[in-house]
Amino acid sequence: MPQSQPPPPPPRHPRILALDPGERRTGVAISDELGMFAHPRPAIVATTREAAIAAAVRIAADEGVTEIVVGLPLTMAGGESEQTRSARAFALGLRALVAVPVTPWDERLSSKEAARAGAGQGKRRDGSLDSAAAAVVLQAVLDARRGASR
Numbered sequence: 001m002p003q004s005q006p007p008p009p010p011p012r013h014p015r016i017l018a019l020d021p022g023e024r025r026t027g028v029a030i031s032d033e034l035g036m037f038a039h040p041r042p043a044i045v046a047t048t049r050e051a052a053i054a055a056a057v058r059i060a061a062d063e064g065v066t067e068i069v070v071g072l073p074l075t076m077a078g079g080e081s082e083q084t085r086s087a088r089a090f091a092l093g094l095r096a097l098v099a100v101p102v103t104p105w106d107e108r109l110s111s112k113e114a115a116r117a118g119a120g121q122g123k124r125r126d127g128s129l130d131s132a133a134a135a136v137v138l139q140a141v142l143d144a145r146r147g148a149s150r
Helices: 049-063 082-095 110-116 128-148
Strands: 016-021 025-031 038-045 067-072 102-106
Touching: 016 049, 016 082, 016 128, 025 049, 025 128, 038 049, 038 128, 049 082, 067 082, 067 128, 082 102, 102 128
Parallel strands: 016 067, 067 102
Antiparallel strands: 016 025, 025 038
16 A cells, blocks of 8 residues: 655745835835735844944745845935935845845835834834835735736
8 A cells, every 4th residue: 555645735935024124224124925915023222323223134034034125215206315326225125135135115104104003103213114104015916916917
């Protein structure tokens, strides 16, 4: 009688880390194991861009992510501002230190959407709103990619 093989494990979706860099805090969110939902994590609080990047590199390694998405704060007209240039510099610094792709993603209105949803209500200083905004960006990435694969 032939032995039956155990069923193959379900496919593992890549884990994605989303970052919403700011002057004082960087919002953090990570996708779940199924690649369906974004979950906010405690924000990175750092006094320099280099310290924030180093913390992001540690999180990426600890979580075994296969991609990092960096929120890109474009103007409402789609142009660049000083914040946009700062986010691009953050992504560039990150790219130099990780072996996974670093993808910029338009994050216009993500903070407003996170605030409207009640995330981080009254807690702007602890970074919960920043991480909720990172989760909004990551959820947009996951939804867009899931729609593209249908």
